[in-house]
Amino acid sequence: MSFPCTTVPLPCVAVLGPFGTYSHEAAHRFFGQSTRYEERATIKDVFRALCSSSTDFGVVPQENTIFGSVVETYDLLRDLDGGFIVGEVTLRIDHCLLVKPGVRLENIQTVLSHEQALGQCRLFLETHLPNAITEKTSSTAEAARLLLDRPPTHAAICSRVCATIFKGLVVLREAIQAESDNYTRFYVMAQERGLRHPQKTSEKRRALFRIPIWQSQTLDIGAIMSTITLKIARIDRRPLAGTPFDFVYLIEVGNRVGICETADGEEWRGIVDRTLADLRKKGAVVDLIGVW
Amino acid sequence: MSFPCTTVPLPCVAVLGPFGTYSHEAAHRFFGQSTRYEERATIKDVFRALCSSSTDFGVVPQENTIFGSVVETYDLLRDLDGGFIVGEVTLRIDHCLLVKPGVRLENIQTVLSHEQALGQCRLFLETHLPNAITEKTSSTAEAARLLLDRPPTHAAICSRVCATIFKGLVVLREAIQAESDNYTRFYVMAQERGLRHPQKTSEKRRALFRIPIWQSQTLDIGAIMSTITLKIARIDRRPLAGTPFDFVYLIEVGNRVGICETADGEEWRGIVDRTLADLRKKGAVVDLIGVW
The missing domain is CATH 3.40.190.10 (Periplasmic binding protein-like II)
Structure with a gap:
């Protein structure tokens, strides 16, 4: 499967507002000056903006090194049916x-x-x-x-x-956070998988799989994960809305020394699509919600 | 390795106070009337109470079916060096x-x-x-x-x-939560592994492993988990204090149809201890912080 990539020269990027948030700063770090930024009232509104035709990209906080995963973002990724993660940016934070x-x-x-x-x-x-x-x-x-x-x-x-x-x-x-080394990592989201922005080349290759697990099924998350031969970079778990103690796992995979370490962007997308196919063959219900 | 079990006839149980919290109600469900309850101001204070000689047990919220894992509890489990999980109780919640x-x-x-x-x-x-x-x-x-x-x-x-x-x-x-079916699950903690309370027999067998993962190490969480042949019931991730993007995973394992389904309490503890030994043999840094 090959995805045509469109690059956007002067993109419109939605961020959590008002201007002055760390999301705004992170977006600026990734997209630079030649960009139109739109401020949105909540993280949910940034996700919603990606469903409108006027917004190309959105930047949302994913996790912080002191307080961990951003629950609101993960709940929106759990329910995501438009938008796709196409990049990441990490910002040092001094509160x-x-x-x-x-x-x-x-x-x-x-x-x-x-x-x-x-x-x-x-x-x-x-x-x-x-x-x-x-x-x-x-x-x-x-x-x-x-x-x-x-x-x-x-x-x-x-x-x-x-x-x-x-x-x-x-x-x-100044610097009133619990640790002097404090970072927040953001996901860069696009309206769709094929939308790209000319960006710095990165050696990091990442992808995000979303896998719901129902209590009633025999296949547990351990059995499903044994199919993945890539590096497991992070595993997150959120409750599945409406059914007590059913979960959704969000599993971020990546390359590293010895595992796809030299794969370029296109090779990496091929590897990820093959992993997706393997997971489905194993019987897992799985969505790919980001490749970068 | 065999652990002598002491039962406590009239235990002292610390709960998040003031009386009237769901933790208090959950503790009451598990321990019943013949128990002395102590109210503590925060979840952290419940954990602290387990280090004092006067408190035998503590009850702490672990996760909710709408809002997910209780971050404060998981951060305290991450840093836990006294106390041990010996049970669970689930409560229906109507706010x-x-x-x-x-x-x-x-x-x-x-x-x-x-x-x-x-x-x-x-x-x-x-x-x-x-x-x-x-x-x-x-x-x-x-x-x-x-x-x-x-x-x-x-x-x-x-x-x-x-x-x-x-x-x-x-x-x-009444019932103003997002879902009509709303449950919170609590961990029952004891001062030490050997401390038991005479309780209802449960067919559920569970254990909690704590596994830190450093970015610098080659063994990722996927490779470590492939050693575990038990059912993986839940995986949670918290940041490791002091080192950006190093994590601690908390992995709850259990029995299920086909996997140790008939193991009694003592057999189950043996199985868990063997899994712990296997994980260490594989090179993982791992602590066992609960068996029930």
Whole structure:
């Protein structure tokens, strides 16, 4: 099976907004200047944008090195029926605590941020603000935006760049996450498998399989995985909606020393399609939802 | 290797408090009346209690059928060096929206609950309270307890029983989770492997292996799992603290038709110990953190 690839010279890329989120920064790192960025209110809205004809690509957070997989993204990948992963980008993350001018740590009673940032900064919050209320927002930059209309007892966890974008906020503390080495990895999604953007060549070859497992079936995930001879890069599990204790596994495979290490993009897509066929021959229900 | 088993006639069991949480209800289901229950402020405190000599058992939420694995529990299992899983219990969950008397849906501006309950009721919140702020609390019953001192614009998501325990709160809506069939599964933990409680005999045999995977190693999780001939019941992945993109896998194995289906408790423990030895022979770094 061969997929014709179309490259898009001036693509439209949907990101979690408002501008100033780490998703926006990651998209910028991947697509650069010659791109039209669209801000969307939630990660779900970024996925939805990929179903409209005007949006070519979307960038969504996949996992963070402190707090782990992004549940919202994985639930949307579980239900995905449009869109396809065509790339990845990893960003170093340093969270800042933003406040209104003059506010000190001891004045803070409420901290706003996305659940991932709150999770990554849990140790800081437990140690320095044990009595503060945490309030979940749809993104880190949205926390900063909301802070503008809040009393001085409120603070936001977000990127340093938000203090530049949202006038009237200052950085009170920097790098407040639990580990100094903090990274978030993003998936670059396209409207369809054949859509490509001229990008830096990468030696990394990856693909993502989605495999539902029902309690009633005899084939377990171990038996299915034994068919895969590629490197298993990560395995994630989410509940299957509607049926208690049935699951969906998302299995990311890749190349590595000794396993398809020299495969170019086209060879890699061929290898992945053959693995998909082998899995189906074994009896697994499986979808391919990304190759890059 | 044989482990002497001690049974505890009147055990002390730590649960996430205050009383009225689903953990408390699950513990009651497993241990019954003749038990001393201790309420702890957080899931972490339940794990900590297992390191003190006065607490025999603890009950912690493991996963929910709508929102998936409980991240806090998995992070504590990742770091576990005392305590051992010796059982499981599954509870049907119907979340209620509690308010002060006279409050109507349109008055609510803030909703308090544990992140799992907020996640399980995300659809209800998006549909009926799209502008409400969500505030994360350490447990569902803690949300109800906090609500007593809040203005009438606040509400809590928790168990129906909280309206009985916390006088002055009423049920405004019932069964507000995204699916009518909603279950949470809990792990029953003991201070040590040898500690048992006289319990109902179960045909289910389970064990939990913890396997760290470093990027630098050649053995991937697929190669390690090919050693396991038991049923793979669930695979979970958490980041390894301190080293970006190194992971810990938690792999729950079990019996099923055709695989150790008639093994009794002692036989099962023998089978699990042999699997552990095989995994180590293969070169995997692996800990056994539960058998039941």
